[in-house]
Amino acid sequence: MIARRVYAAARGFDPVDAYSIPAGQFAPRGQARARGFTRGLPRPTQLSFFGDAQYARLFEETVDQLEALGAKPVEIDFEPFLATARLL
Numbered sequence: 779m780i781a782r783r784v785y786a787a788a789r790g791f792d793p794v795d796a797y798s799i800p801a802g803q804f805a806p807r808g809q810a811r812a813r814g815f816t817r818g819l820p821r822p823t824q825l826s827f828f829g830d831a832q833y834a835r836l837f838e839e840t841v842d843q844l845e846a847l848g849a850k851p852v853e854i855d856f857e858p859f860l861a862t863a864r865l866l
Contacts, residue, residue: 817851819841820856
């Protein structure tokens, strides 16, 4: 019951939220509508896969898939997120 209420709230459109998108505006996976979006990519020195080669490979495959969809990579400073993780 609670999960259903959370889902309903999360999927709802909020006109005052700059990141909220009305239902149905997402194109199915891989379609042209996804082209031209920007995505953040941590600096190479800030990537850590903890010795997990499969995790590193999957990350690279995802980066390649996003680029194939037309995503423009923008390098971001991931340190604030890493610092927060260290606090936890």
